[in-house]
Amino acid sequence: MAAAVKLTSSSVASSPTMQPLYLRTGFHGSSLPSSSFSATPASTDSGCGKSTFMRRLTSVFGGAASPPKGGNPDSNTLISDTTTVICLDDYHSLDRTGRKQKGVTALDPRANNFDLMYEQVKAIKEGKSIEKPIYNHVTGLLDPPETIQPPKIFVIEGLHPMFDARVRELLDFSIYLDISDEVKFAWKIQRDMAERGHSLESIKASISARKPDFDAYIDPQKQHADVVIQVLPTELIPDDNEGKILRVRMIMKDGVPNFNPVYLFDEGSTISWIPCGRKLTCSYPGIKFSYGPDVYYDNEVSVVEMDGQFDRLDELIYVESHLSNISTRFYGEITQQMLKHADFPGSNNGTGFFQTMVGLKIREVYEKLRAKDSPALASAARA
Amino acid sequence: MASLASVSFQTASFLASPASASLRRSNSGSGALQVSSVGPRPCPSLRLRFVAMATPTDMNDKLSQSIKEAEEVCVADNGSGECAAAWDEVEEISAEIAHKRVKQSETKDPLEEFCKDAPEADECRVYED
Numbered sequence: 445m446a447a448a449v450k451l452t453s454s455s456v457a458s459s460p461t462m463q464p465l466y467l468r469t470g471f472h473g474s475s476l477p478s479s480s481f482s483a484t485p486a487s488t489d490s491g492c493g494k495s496t497f498m499r500r501l502t503s504v505f506g507g508a509a510s511p512p513k514g515g516n517p518d519s520n521t522l523i524s525d526t527t528t529v530i531c532l533d534d535y536h537s538l539d540r541t542g543r544k545q546k547g548v549t550a551l552d553p554r555a556n557n558f559d560l561m562y563e564q565v566k567a568i569k570e571g572k573s574i575e576k577p578i579y580n581h582v583t584g585l586l587d588p589p590e591t592i593q594p595p596k597i598f599v600i601e602g603l604h605p606m607f608d609a610r611v612r613e614l615l616d617f618s619i620y621l622d623i624s625d626e627v628k629f630a631w632k633i634q635r636d637m638a639e640r641g642h643s644l645e646s647i648k649a650s651i652s653a654r655k656p657d658f659d660a661y662i663d664p665q666k667q668h669a670d671v672v673i674q675v676l677p678t679e680l681i682p683d684d685n686e687g688k689i690l691r692v693r694m695i696m697k698d699g700v701p702n703f704n705p706v707y708l709f710d711e712g713s714t715i716s717w718i719p720c721g722r723k724l725t726c727s728y729p730g731i732k733f734s735y736g737p738d739v740y741y742d743n744e745v746s747v748v749e750m751d752g753q754f755d756r757l758d759e760l761i762y763v764e765s766h767l768s769n770i771s772t773r774f775y776g777e778i779t780q781q782m783l784k785h786a787d788f789p790g791s792n793n794g795t796g797f798f799q800t801m802v803g804l805k806i807r808e809v810y811e812k813l814r815a816k817d818s819p820a821l822a823s824a825a826r827a
Numbered sequence: 828m829a830s831l832a833s834v835s836f837q838t839a840s841f842l843a844s845p846a847s848a849s850l851r852r853s854n855s856g857s858g859a860l861q862v863s864s865v866g867p868r869p870c871p872s873l874r875l876r877f878v879a880m881a882t883p884t885d886m887n888d889k890l891s892q893s894i895k896e897a898e899e900v901c902v903a904d905n906g907s908g909e910c911a912a913a914w915d916e917v918e919e920i921s922a923e924i925a926h927k928r929v930k931q932s933e934t935k936d937p938l939e940e941f942c943k944d945a946p947e948a949d950e951c952r953v954y955e956d
Contacts, residue, residue, distance in 0.1 A: 640890070
């Protein structure tokens with residue numbers, strides 16, 4: 445336990461406060477503007493607001509997220525004390541019937557109104573409320589709009605958060621969830637196989653019919669993300685195709701304002717780490733970590749990778765205590781968050797672990813923006 | 828324990844058909860529940876089940892129908908926009924069914940859910956003694 449405490453303090457001490465100049469027009473408003481973050485796409489690349497990732501994020505910020513009170517029961521919005529998450533499907537310009545008539549998928553930019561998306565995200569950043577349309581996933585129709593008040597933290601989630609350059613410019617931090625084809629297939633089988641009408645063939649057909657648009661319009665957005673979470677099949681079991689054990693990589697862009705990438709043991713080195721051994725016993729197939737610098741779409745990045753899964757609490761806390769720059773407020777905060785949502789999918793592997801870490805990082809980015817923002821506002825008031 | 832079970836039972840049927848029964852928590856006696864219901868309720872648990880499953884059933888019909896449509900559209904041209912759009916609809920409905928399923932498993936007590944939005948309602952009142 446003593447060793448663990450020492451490790452935490454060292455991780456706190458080794459996080460230098462980066463203070464790059466980062467000015468935004470949004471900061472000049474009279475009311476405190478929102479920080480905006482984006483995530484794409486939801487775990488199986490459609491539908492949002494209800495994803496595990498968003499629930500993990502809002503949980504890190506504190507307070508439970510729930511749909512707007514007394515509004516449209518099919519609203520896609522989630523609101524907590526600090527955070528509002530909107531679903532970008534609400535900016536569909538074509539409804540379900542319209543898309544079918546024109547032969548256009550929801551992944552196609554032609555089915556989405558980027559002008560309105562930009563105007564409304566900008567308005568929120570300037571501290572103004574918006575009348576946002578609602579895309580109803582049950583009926584496939586566009587419902588009357590709902591009023592969204594500017595929150596402290598504004599998250600846009602969906603298929604195209606980084607597609608439009610104007611919207612991208614407004615984001616303080618962005619995340620892309622990159623699910624490999626193998627894992628996507630395994631997840632969709634798990635999700636849909638029991639549904640009446642579905643079969644292995646229909647699941648395969650649906651994935652392959654949407655793939656050209658996915659590759660053309662969704663996948664390229666990952667080059668713009670500050671963090672990409674890649675979900676791949678394990679390499680611990682040769683030729684594993686069960687899709688139960690995952691290898692998850694967190695690709696973090698270097699030089700992003702207010703964001704210090706997580707590292708393992710020695711920042712900038714290349715490290716391979718198997719925590720299971722004499723001090724920690726793990727069950728088959730074990731856990732393997734690696735860390736190191738890399739290049740991703742011409743950007744310098746740091747990558748932390750976890751292959752395998754946690755079977756016991758002490759494995760999780762052991763691993764957490766050996767990582768640095770994780771932006772926790774107290775020892776074991778990641779473990780606590782993971783335990784709190786033990787019922788969420790991915791709570792015993794790298795998906796939940798890294799998603800929680802990204803949540804902590806976003807909290808830190810937000811706090812640094814706030815810290816810089818407040819003096820600016822104060823001096824403006826004096827002038 | 829038995830009385831507890833009957834509480835959620837009856838409130839569930841109340842939620843299902845607001846006009847049919849009215850519930851009032853008595854503040855006299857030992858805090859037992861008085862139900863001023865019109866006639867006996869033959870099978871309230873069945874009712875609850877029906878209400879909870881209503882939307883997913885509709886969605887399931889829509890799903891089977893859209894899968895059939897997609898298969899038909901794609902026979903003509905596998906690489907057409909119409910084929911992609913048809914399968915895209917299948918994906919959208921499948922995702923929505925999955926979301927509804929998760930939401931349903933999270934919804935614990937229908938009375939709690941109802942009272943969250945309407946704390947002033949009679950059946951949501953809480954008496955200290």
